[in-house]
Structures are given as C-alpha cells and as structure tokens.
Amino acid sequence: MKQTRITVALAGNPNSGKTTLFNALTGARQHIGNYPGVTVEKKEGLRFYNGFEIKFVDLPGTYSLTAYSIEEIIARDVLVAEPPDLVVHVVDSSNLERNLYLTTQLMEMNTTLVLAFNMIDVARRQGHDMDLPKLSELLGCPIVPTVASRKKGIDRLLDTIIQTARHKADRPARPPLRYGKEIEQQLESIMRLIPDGHPLAEPYGRRWLALKLLEQDREILDRGWPEPMIQAVAQSVERIKKHVGDEPEIVIADRRYGVISGACQEAFRPSVESRHTASDAADAVLLHRLLGLPIFALLMYAVFALTFRLGDPLMGWIETAFEGLATATAGLWPPDAESPVKSLLVDGILGGVGGVVVFLPNILLLFLAIAIIEDSGYMARAAFLMDRVMHKIGLHGKSFIPMLIGFGCSIPAMMGTRILEDRRNRLTTLMIIPLMSCGARLPIYALLIPAFFAPCWHGLMMWLIYMIGIGLAIVCAWLLRKTLLRGQTVPFVMELPPYRVPTLRGVLLHMWQRGGLYLKKAGTVILAISIVLWAMTSYPKVGDEALAGLSEEQAGQVALRHSIAGRVGSALGPVLRPMGFDERIGTALIGALAAKEVFVAQLGIVYSMGQTDEESETLREKLRQDYTPLQGFCIMLFALISAPCIATVAVCRRESGTWTWALFQFAGLTALAYGITAVVYQVGRLLL
Amino acid sequence: MVQSVQLSASLEDYLEAIFCLFSEKGGIRAKDIARRLGVKAGSVTGALQALSEKKLIRYAPYEVITLTSEGLQKARQIVRRHEVLKEFFVEVLGVDEAIADEGACTLEHGIPKVIFERLTEFVETYKKDQVMTDTKKEASLADLKPGQKGTVLRLNPRGSITRRLADMGIGRGALIEVERVAPLGDPIDIKVRGYHLSLRKNEAAEIKLSVL
Structure with a gap:
C-alpha cells in the first residue's frame, strides 16, 4: 500500500522564518482562514512533489507548548486532534538553544520530527560551527539545513519529509527525555x-x-x-x-x-564569540537612549505619510473610476427617467462599493508598511520603545502602532491590532481606536472651526479636539482594563529578533493577504449597510406634485426631510436638544453614520446648498447665523467621539470575532459622545 | 618554650585582663585588674605573684605592671582563642554578642589544641566565603546596569510569567547580560542564551542573579 498523501505540520518559534519556509514550500497554493472562535490565522497549503501530495499546516509560531498563550494551545490541539504524519520543526540555526527547547516538547508529544535548520547561512556567517550529523543522532531525528528566503534546501527537505513519512513505522521508539x-x-x-x-x-x-x-x-x-x-x-x-x-x-x-x-x-x-552582530550595531542606534525615540517618531511619520500621501492620489483615481462607472450606468436609462433600480445601482451599490474600495489603497499601503516593519524586526523595537507609556494605561507597547494609524483611518488601524497577541489587550485597543480622530472627521473640523472661531484660535481648536480624543482614549482604555477587560496586565516578555532584510515576496504576500480579507469580509457587510442607508435617505419618495416649482436644491431638501433618515432626524430632535443640536443636524448625523465625511455633504443638502464641501463659505455663513460657537464645538465633539462610520462596526465585528463587542463599541461610543456633548453644552450655556 | 607554660584557667583570665588593660592604657595597677575581673584586691596579688614567677609579667608591689615578651605572646594566644570562639558563636551560630563573650570565656580554657586549630581554620574559611559572597553580590535583574552580567540564582514564583521566563531560557544558572534600558526607563533589553529578550523591570525584579 503506497501512501501518496502526507500531512505535515510546520512548527517553530516566532521569527524562525517559518512563514517564509511555508511560502517557499507551498507557493501560492495557500488557504488562509481563522481557527474557529479565535483570530489566530490558520494557514494551509498544498505541494505536489514526486507523485506525493503534501499538505502543509502552518501552526502558530510558539516558543513552547504550554497553555501560556492561545497560540500554544492551538498548536498543541492541532497536533493532538488532527495528528499530522509528521512535524517539520523550523529552527533558527543562529539561535539553537532556545529553538531546540520546542523540539524537546515536540519529542515528548511523540511526533515524528524533521528539523529544518533554517537561516543556516546566517548561523555559519556568525561563526557557528555545527556538526549536523552528530546533532541529528543526538536528537534522534533528521536535520535538513535550509535558507527559506533564497529557497535553498527546499527539495532536500521535501525528500526527507517523504522518506521519513514512508519509513515512519520502522523508526525505533525514541527514549524519553529524563528529568532526574x-x-x-x-x-x-x-x-x-x-x-x-x-x-x-x-x-x-x-x-x-x-x-x-x-x-x-x-x-x-x-x-x-x-x-x-x-x-x-x-x-x-x-x-x-x-x-x-x-x-x-x-x-x-x-x-x-x-x-x-x-x-x-x-x-x-x-567558533567566534558572536557578540557584536550587525543587528546589535543597528540596535545601538535605533534603541539609543537619546536617538531611539526621535528615530521612531520619524519612522512612524514616514508610515503615516506613505499611507496617506501616497494613498490619496490612488484614492482619487478609484473615486474617478467609480464616478465614471456610475455615469455610465446612469447612461443606460433615459436622461430624465427616475428609476429606483438606477438609484439603487448608482447611489446604493456603486456608491457603497466605491465607498469601501476607495480605502483599499490606504489599507494596502499601510499593510505594506506594517509588513516591512514586522518582517524587518522593528515592530518589537517599537513596542520596546513605547511600552512604558502604554503600560501606564494597561496596554502593551505594541498597541501604540494601531493607535497611531487610527489618526489616519480607523479601519486599517483596527485590522492592525492583529499584531497584539493577548486578547484582552487587543480588544481594549480595538475599542479605543475610534477615539483617535480619523481623517474622515477632518472635513467636519475644517468646515466648522473657521465658521465659528477667529483665525487665531483655529490651530488651538484643532489641537484641542485631537487632544480630547487622545485623553478619552486613555481614560477609556484604563476603565476597560479595570472593568470589562480586567485581568493581569500582560507581562512584557518579548523577543527582540535580529534585524532581517524583508523579502519582497513575503512582504507583498503579507500585504495582499490582509488587504484581501478586508475586501472580502468587511466589504460584504459594509455593502449591505450602505444599501440600507441609501434606502433610508431615499425612501419614501415625495410625490412629484409636492416638488413642483421647487429648485433642484429645494427639492433635495424636501426629499431628504421626507425620507426615513429625515424623519428619524426629526423624531430624534428632542433627544438631540440637550446637546444643542436641532433636527437639521440630526438628519445630517444619520447620513454621517455611513461615513463621517458625509456629514458635510448632508448638511449642505439640509441647507439646500446643493454640492458642498468643507471649503464652502456660504454654508459657513448660514451656520454662523443659526448656531453659536458653543453649538459648533459640540458638533465637533460629537463627531469626534461617536463611532466614525458603519464600516468600523463591521470591521470590529470581524476583528473581535463577535457582534457583541462591535455593538458594544458602537453603543458605548454613541453614549459617551452623547453624555459628554450634552454636559459640555449645558455647562457651557450656563457659563457663556 | 612559651607553649609549654601551662596556666590555670583563672591565671589565663588574669593574663588576658592584663593584656587588654595594657593595650588600652599602657601602665597597669593591681586595682585596675581587680575592677576589671570583679575580684578582691587580695586575690589579684596572689595571681600576679604566680604570673611573675612564670616570668610572664614584671611585677613588684606598688609599681606599674608590665608584660614580658613571653607573657605578651602567651596573652595574645589566649585573646586570639577567645576571639575565634566568639566569632564562631556570633558569625556562624548567630549568637548574641554578650552571650557569645560569656560563652567564649567559659570554653576557651579547656579547649584541646587540635579542636582549636580546626575551629580556627573553619572560621577563617567561613569568613572568606562570606567576603566572597559579599563581592559576588546577589541582585535582582532590575538593578543591573547595562553591560553587567550575572547568572540566575532563582526566579521568585509569580504565576504564569515565571513559567514563561523558564520557557524562554531564564533558568537557574543561565547567564544574563543587560544590554540596555529603553529610552523611557522601562523595559530592559537582555541577552540570554545568545538572543535578545526584553522585559519590564517589574518582571526583572523577580529574577535574582549572582552578579559577575
């Protein structure tokens, strides 16, 4: 009986090059999903070799097989529940002692082992002289030297896998490790x-x-x-x-x-004492007592600039493309015909999908930057540098990075929390990210600040708004860690892996896998919600006779008031009053649920301005007439604190794994926004 | 030979007292000795005569008493013995100083030479060890400065974190070097088993090292 299917589990420490080896072994034939119930990535891939079909399962990277982290439990469970034919343990050859620690535990689980001594080139260059045959004999399993990043030793590894799997039964039982x-x-x-x-x-x-x-x-x-x-x-x-x-x-x-x-x-x-490697030299600068933080700040600025500066023109192109598509779609109908199907296609679906896809350049670029930071080994340094600050609010040093990204856009930031291993830590970060004032809120500030405040106050107001967001984030994180997400602060025991030049292939793969997840999963939910919101702002229709004799702007105003959104806005009037909002602002806020920047456009419609943007002076004029600076400030405050857009809810659901957290976040932020704005408005009215 | 001079316990006490007074003041009178040992002046005279006969002191009534060179040597021996015993009681057994003094007084006279020699040797090496462990100080990892190294003596157990540290290779005897402290003062970067690990001072405080 000839076995032609072999299942191989890939085990190894984080930073051992396991993922690179997995990519080299399986090529593009990968399937990525999550382990049930947790947000730990499950990767599987197929390789056909010499008539064998080899299925590779990439286990989460772990240092040990205790129940310390969710990754370790999963790795262990996979080995027990779906026992693979053999386990390839990927070992970083330049760091043998700690890597082999996992080997001893794999041996204890009675697995058939093949050791891949990865990055053997680095180890040799550092002067480690290894007697592999001897070590293989001592450990009782075959050892194959590999350099996964340059695809060296892959065929030999595959040969060894097949050999070992075929002669599995003939192998003498390994004597157990003795503990004294x-x-x-x-x-x-x-x-x-x-x-x-x-x-x-x-x-x-x-x-x-x-x-x-x-x-x-x-x-x-x-x-x-x-x-x-x-x-x-x-x-x-x-x-x-x-x-x-x-x-x-x-x-x-x-x-x-x-x-x-x-x-x-x-x-x-x-053979040589490998004390001062190039990596150590890099750390002497990058983690320098005085230079470390400025360099970090500069690098973060570069990530930010790359994501949003480089992304914006791309976003413009996508917007133009979708507009063109919308025009072309609308062209299928006679010019004056009003058709619900046309409206659904153009305003609902294309508008909705466009609204999601438009973020893709940002997200891909951001994930590119994160992939480079992660693969190069700098991510651990960033956490090392920022941990003191983050620890104060009960978070981990790594939380800083997604929070920073949150100033650009909450969606990639929330997806970026994947770098956090501890679930409580990750949820806390996820919950507070929307309080980092995102780019979509900027148009609202840009419209309102000049409308209500003298030029000399502009900068200060903007700064104040951002600071309030950061302050609230700190308070909320602290509160969450004290209440719902209470638990031991995550001990900070983190490897600072040697710096490595990331491979282009690895970085792009990383970027694409994460970006694709955004498109696939969040896209569907966001699309559905966009259609619902479209329907809310479009239905029920106003009769033609009611619109007769009205200008286009006025007609839009009447139609919006008549729609569900308009009615809900009106109905919410009394509820909104404590915050100093009237129903016009209420209506605009309903529209802003889809995305915060829509607020400005909706306010324009409410004020029958037709197309408006944040530079609109006439709209500012109107606003100045109708509202006090205090009300203006309250609108900004509400926009800052309330959930940025419906897409964040969908992403939060995806990243937290449950609707509970997503809805909790949405409700919590709304309640917080309502409470704070109402208090500020009421207190402000008494004082001013 | 000096060693051959055998003294009674009480004479030894007298000689010791004379030696101490001698090194304190120089000139000694009979009444000083009487006061020090808490005895009557009459018994002092008898003892001084006996010591004088053995040529250990120079003594004439109403004159200052001095030690001969033999007497000085003998007295030093006696004092040394007292000190070794007292040291043993205080340093090794951890007895209170006053009680140790009293105990040394009682035991010093009857102690066989061999036992005394062994005891002296023991106290000497014990003291040397103490000095060694003092310089090879025990410290927590959090107190080490960049560049300092040490070997792990023990991990104070604190739940799953201890386990994690053990998994990461920080076990008894592991060599740890502090590489640097983060710019903001917390986590530290250490090198252990050839790789870099960072941990907060909070956790590092639970790792006790013998500093090299």
Missing part, C-alpha cells in the same frame, strides 16, 4: 494513577499527560480529573518544591534546557 530522579519518581506515580482507557491517555500518551499535570498546565488540569488524582498531583508538586526548591514546571524547563545544552556542547561550537 525526583521528577521521574513523581511522574511514575502520577502515570500509575491515570486510569486505563482514559479518554486523554490515548491521544496524548501517559507520560506526556503526567508531565503536563506536574507542570500544572491549566488546560490539562481542568479536564475533570477525579479528586484523588488532583490531590496526588498537588502532593507530588509539593514534594518536588520541597526537595528541589522550585516549582516543578521551572525544574522541568531547566532540565530541558540542560539536555539541549548537553547536545549543543557535543555538536556545536560557536
């Missing part, structure tokens, strides 16, 4: 207590189970063991603590490192 007398004794006594045919004993193996119990692995401990078993484990733990003086899990980790050190000493000679 004290631990072995306790292990044995726990193993004896695991009943025969226990549902966990089969997939995991007794020794592994006993080991995990002794390590006090929460995942395994909480699997409903009988009470005497739990007590026996607790006793064993106590005994080890007393005899060895440390928690068993620490002793076990130490022993594993001991085994590795032993193997390394025999087969591995760092």
Whole structure:
C-alpha cells in the first residue's frame, strides 16, 4: 500500500522564518482562514512533489507548548486532534538553544520530527560551527539545513519529509527525555494513577499527560480529573518544591534546557564569540537612549505619510473610476427617467462599493508598511520603545502602532491590532481606536472651526479636539482594563529578533493577504449597510406634485426631510436638544453614520446648498447665523467621539470575532459622545 | 618554650585582663585588674605573684605592671582563642554578642589544641566565603546596569510569567547580560542564551542573579 498523501505540520518559534519556509514550500497554493472562535490565522497549503501530495499546516509560531498563550494551545490541539504524519520543526540555526527547547516538547508529544535548520547561512556567517550529523543522532531525528528566503534546501527537505513519512513505522521508539530522579519518581506515580482507557491517555500518551499535570498546565488540569488524582498531583508538586526548591514546571524547563545544552556542547561550537552582530550595531542606534525615540517618531511619520500621501492620489483615481462607472450606468436609462433600480445601482451599490474600495489603497499601503516593519524586526523595537507609556494605561507597547494609524483611518488601524497577541489587550485597543480622530472627521473640523472661531484660535481648536480624543482614549482604555477587560496586565516578555532584510515576496504576500480579507469580509457587510442607508435617505419618495416649482436644491431638501433618515432626524430632535443640536443636524448625523465625511455633504443638502464641501463659505455663513460657537464645538465633539462610520462596526465585528463587542463599541461610543456633548453644552450655556 | 607554660584557667583570665588593660592604657595597677575581673584586691596579688614567677609579667608591689615578651605572646594566644570562639558563636551560630563573650570565656580554657586549630581554620574559611559572597553580590535583574552580567540564582514564583521566563531560557544558572534600558526607563533589553529578550523591570525584579 503506497501512501501518496502526507500531512505535515510546520512548527517553530516566532521569527524562525517559518512563514517564509511555508511560502517557499507551498507557493501560492495557500488557504488562509481563522481557527474557529479565535483570530489566530490558520494557514494551509498544498505541494505536489514526486507523485506525493503534501499538505502543509502552518501552526502558530510558539516558543513552547504550554497553555501560556492561545497560540500554544492551538498548536498543541492541532497536533493532538488532527495528528499530522509528521512535524517539520523550523529552527533558527543562529539561535539553537532556545529553538531546540520546542523540539524537546515536540519529542515528548511523540511526533515524528524533521528539523529544518533554517537561516543556516546566517548561523555559519556568525561563526557557528555545527556538526549536523552528530546533532541529528543526538536528537534522534533528521536535520535538513535550509535558507527559506533564497529557497535553498527546499527539495532536500521535501525528500526527507517523504522518506521519513514512508519509513515512519520502522523508526525505533525514541527514549524519553529524563528529568532526574525526583521528577521521574513523581511522574511514575502520577502515570500509575491515570486510569486505563482514559479518554486523554490515548491521544496524548501517559507520560506526556503526567508531565503536563506536574507542570500544572491549566488546560490539562481542568479536564475533570477525579479528586484523588488532583490531590496526588498537588502532593507530588509539593514534594518536588520541597526537595528541589522550585516549582516543578521551572525544574522541568531547566532540565530541558540542560539536555539541549548537553547536545549543543557535543555538536556545536560557536567558533567566534558572536557578540557584536550587525543587528546589535543597528540596535545601538535605533534603541539609543537619546536617538531611539526621535528615530521612531520619524519612522512612524514616514508610515503615516506613505499611507496617506501616497494613498490619496490612488484614492482619487478609484473615486474617478467609480464616478465614471456610475455615469455610465446612469447612461443606460433615459436622461430624465427616475428609476429606483438606477438609484439603487448608482447611489446604493456603486456608491457603497466605491465607498469601501476607495480605502483599499490606504489599507494596502499601510499593510505594506506594517509588513516591512514586522518582517524587518522593528515592530518589537517599537513596542520596546513605547511600552512604558502604554503600560501606564494597561496596554502593551505594541498597541501604540494601531493607535497611531487610527489618526489616519480607523479601519486599517483596527485590522492592525492583529499584531497584539493577548486578547484582552487587543480588544481594549480595538475599542479605543475610534477615539483617535480619523481623517474622515477632518472635513467636519475644517468646515466648522473657521465658521465659528477667529483665525487665531483655529490651530488651538484643532489641537484641542485631537487632544480630547487622545485623553478619552486613555481614560477609556484604563476603565476597560479595570472593568470589562480586567485581568493581569500582560507581562512584557518579548523577543527582540535580529534585524532581517524583508523579502519582497513575503512582504507583498503579507500585504495582499490582509488587504484581501478586508475586501472580502468587511466589504460584504459594509455593502449591505450602505444599501440600507441609501434606502433610508431615499425612501419614501415625495410625490412629484409636492416638488413642483421647487429648485433642484429645494427639492433635495424636501426629499431628504421626507425620507426615513429625515424623519428619524426629526423624531430624534428632542433627544438631540440637550446637546444643542436641532433636527437639521440630526438628519445630517444619520447620513454621517455611513461615513463621517458625509456629514458635510448632508448638511449642505439640509441647507439646500446643493454640492458642498468643507471649503464652502456660504454654508459657513448660514451656520454662523443659526448656531453659536458653543453649538459648533459640540458638533465637533460629537463627531469626534461617536463611532466614525458603519464600516468600523463591521470591521470590529470581524476583528473581535463577535457582534457583541462591535455593538458594544458602537453603543458605548454613541453614549459617551452623547453624555459628554450634552454636559459640555449645558455647562457651557450656563457659563457663556 | 612559651607553649609549654601551662596556666590555670583563672591565671589565663588574669593574663588576658592584663593584656587588654595594657593595650588600652599602657601602665597597669593591681586595682585596675581587680575592677576589671570583679575580684578582691587580695586575690589579684596572689595571681600576679604566680604570673611573675612564670616570668610572664614584671611585677613588684606598688609599681606599674608590665608584660614580658613571653607573657605578651602567651596573652595574645589566649585573646586570639577567645576571639575565634566568639566569632564562631556570633558569625556562624548567630549568637548574641554578650552571650557569645560569656560563652567564649567559659570554653576557651579547656579547649584541646587540635579542636582549636580546626575551629580556627573553619572560621577563617567561613569568613572568606562570606567576603566572597559579599563581592559576588546577589541582585535582582532590575538593578543591573547595562553591560553587567550575572547568572540566575532563582526566579521568585509569580504565576504564569515565571513559567514563561523558564520557557524562554531564564533558568537557574543561565547567564544574563543587560544590554540596555529603553529610552523611557522601562523595559530592559537582555541577552540570554545568545538572543535578545526584553522585559519590564517589574518582571526583572523577580529574577535574582549572582552578579559577575
């Protein structure tokens, strides 16, 4: 019987080049999704080689296989629930000791292992002299040297995979790692207590189970063991603590490192002491006590500029293209004909899709920048530099980057929270991102500030608005971490990987995969919502006789008032009054739900101005007549705090994994905006 | 030979007292000795005569008492023995100083030479070790400055973070070097097992090192 299908799981530390190797192994034949219930990417790819169909499953990058992080639990579960034919462990050859730590744990899970010693070129250049055959013998599994970024060693790895998978049954059982007398004794006594045919004993193996119990692995401990078993484990733990003086899990980790050190000493000679690598030299500048932060600020500015400066002309093109498409579509009908289908196609669907696609250049560019920052190793440095500040509000250093992006657009910023590993941390960041005043709100400020304030105050007002946003974000993050998302602050134990030149292929792939997700998933939801909003502002129609004799602007005004949006706006009048808003502003705000910049255009319609933009002096004139500066300020405040657009709700749903958080965010921001604006308006009215 | 001069316990006490007074004031009178040892002047005279006969002191009634060179040597021996014992009680056994003094007084006279020699040796090496551990100070990782190194003595357990640190290779005996501190003063960048790891001072404070 000849097996032609092989399933291979790819395991490895973060930054070991696992993704690069995965790409090199599978090419473009990849399927990316999420593991059920969590936002950890699940990647699978196929490779046909020498008549074999090899399916690669890319496990999340982990340092260990404990229950420390969601990635580790997932990696472990995949190995147990869908046992692959073999596991390729991608090892960063220039950092053997820590990488091989995971190897010891994979061995304990009784997996058939092939080690890919990746980045072997870097290791050799750094002067690590490795006796691979010897190491292979010591570790009891084949070792293949690879350079994934230059596709070296790939065929040899594939050959080895096939060889190993075919002769799997012939391999002698590997003797288990020994943990010393004290631990072995306790292990044995726990193993004896695991009943025969226990549902966990089969997939995991007794020794592994006993080991995990002794390590006090929460995942395994909480699997409903009988009470005497739990007590026996607790006793064993106590005994080890007393005899060895440390928690068993620490002793076990130490022993594993001991085994590795032993193997390394025999087969591995760092011929030169590799203290000062180029990476260290780069850090001397990039993490410099005085230069570090200015350089970081400059780099962030560059990301920002790249995303929005370079993106804006592209956005313009897409807008023009969609306008052209809309005109062409409208041209299918006779010029004066009013057709609901035409309106749906032109205003609803094309308008809606256009509204989503128009962000694509920004998003792709931003993800390009993030991919470069991530792949080069600078992301960890950014977190290192900013952690002190972020830690104060209960967040992680890495949260700073999506928050910064939020000043441009909340959507890519929210998607950018994927760089955060801890779920609570990520949710908190996700929740506060809309408070970073995004670019779509800028037209509102640009319209209102000159309308109500003297030129000398313009800069200050703008600054004030942004600062209020940042201040609220800090308060909200702090509050969330104290209440709903309470929990240990995430310990900051983060590797600073060596700097690497990102590969073009890797960076583009990264960018495209994330950008594509935005188009595919968020696009559908946003489109649906756009159509709903279109219907709200278009229906019910006003009878032609009511519009007779009115100018086009006036007709638009009447039609909007008559529509659902207009009616809701009117109905909301009393509710909005405490904030100093009248129904005209209410109506404009309903339209602004689709996107904040629509507010200006809607206000234009309400005031029968026809086409308006933020430079419109006549609109400013009107506003000045009808509202006080306090009201003007309150409008800006409300626009700042309330959810930026309906798309953020969809993206938040996607990124948080549940509608609960998305709706909580929407409701929370709206309530916050309402409360603060009302208080400011009422207090302001008393004072002024 | 000086060593051959055998003294009774009480005479040893007298000699010791004379030595101490001698090094404090220079000239000594019988009444000083009586006051110091809390005895009657009459018993002092007898003891001084006995010491004088053994040529350990120069003594004539109503004159200043001085030690002969043999007497000085003998007295030094006795004092040294007292000190070694007292040191053993205070430093090794952790006994209160006053009680240690008293104990040393009681034990010093009857102690066989071999035991004394061994004891002296023990106290000496013990003290040297103490000095060593003082210079090879134990410190928490958070207190180390950039460029300083140390080996891990222990991790103070603090939940899952300890586990994580162990996973990352920070176990007993691991060599850690502090590379730098972030510009804002918190996290630090350390090198362990050949790679860079950053962690907050908060966590670093739980890692105890023996500084190299």
